[in-house]
Amino acid sequence: MHRTARLALRVTAGQRRRCFGLLRSAGDVWACALEVNAWRRRRRDVPLVGYQELCRELTASGPVTFAELDSTGARSVMRRFSDAWFAAAKRRSRGDMLAGFPRRRRGLVPVRWYHGTFNLDGRRVRIPTARGTAGLSVRLAREVPYPVEQVRSITLVCEGGRLFLDVTAEVPVTV
Template sequence: MVMRTARIGLRTSARERRRCFGLLVAAGDVWACALDMNRWRRQRGLPPIVGYQALCRELSAAGPGTFGELDTVGARSVLRRSSDAWFATAKRRKNGDGSARYPRRKRRLMPVRYYHGTFTLDGQRLLLPAGRGNPPLWVRLDRPVPYEAGQVRSITLVAEAGALFVDVTAEVPITAYPPERQPDPHRVAGVDLGVIHPFAVAGPDGEGLVLSGRAIRAETHLHLRDTKHRQRAMARRAPEPGRVGSRRWRKHRARQRNVEARHRRRVRRAQHEAAKTVVDWAVARRIGTLTVGDPRGVLALKAGRRHNRRIQHVPGGDHAPSSRTAPARCRTVPA
């Protein structure tokens, strides 16, 4: 069994939209309370409260209704994220990573996750739990869920550029192939991750596959040029530090956030389609193992954050620093 996540938009009325954003704002309040509580304890010389169970006890002491319509399940999902972030940072610092920092930044909107059994999914209608004394919150999805109802394990309510989405995570079985198409684990293909072209694959029979990244590069260049022109036109309307901008400036900022979110969605979708093409190509040739090379040293180059971010994330695995001059480290991933 493997876990898969699909992002689906929400079609909400004005009232439903206000209630959904109220849940996200309340989740941000829970995150801020956890940070402030540990800051006060640190100032008084007390140990921080970072364990999930200890944080849940503090939440129970706060009482129902403290965070509006957010129920205990949604608040605990935020506390789980806070605890995981703290212990992940502690592990990195223990391993000698001096750049690791504990969570200190507050957020206005925080994703809220509901696990199996706490929500109701009826076709394209979703019932999100609300706090005690509040009416049920039914929302409508803009497309059907691509998984069966019994496979869904969690629902995460998120906001991106002013739009509401739910991340549906499901547990699906691994695809079974007939005997004549069953991938052979002894047939190995090498995958090279590129900066411009996302994947270059070399098969065992001398065949190869190169996925062009020119479309992603063109989208990035057009987005950058459009952003520069928009900022140049609105530069004289920018407010001074500490002041609220004009209505036209706020509209410009909202439009900029929408364009940025659209650009990220396009790039993510192109990368997903490229990875799917590689897997389909390997399955069609009965390749059972993909060996991903990670040349050491490339991520250490001072080429910019965006340049390094293109190759530091590998679908289905971790990443490590690399160099084209040093021998490559390989990772084996089942096709």
């Protein structure tokens, strides 16, 4: 079973700027997926919505296209976009014509990194960034409530102008 804890970040002004830069870059990835599909819709082509197709398009764009956002973070945005599109398609197939496909740009989009791509050491987290940029190490406001070996992913989010890290861990089910 997976559990998620939301932990506030204690960051310097420079770290805050870089974290918001990552979230803005994720918003750019989302907007890019929308723009590509708008072009395809105008040409009456099939939309580009599958996760693998979107990742191929992302890879073709080249490295460091989205500032400091690394490829793992950009792929997490593509996964979110693909899931939103298929959820709307499923609702529409069930007869809900009010279900809308993703068409709105977002300024800040949450970014997720999976096990093995980040480093968690006590209250310090090293968030991966694009190749050729300095690593980003941030401090958590409190200890992670799960053992480090059970942590499976972290998600950088902004809520109410504050930065948080959602830490997801796989915890054993107690009987």
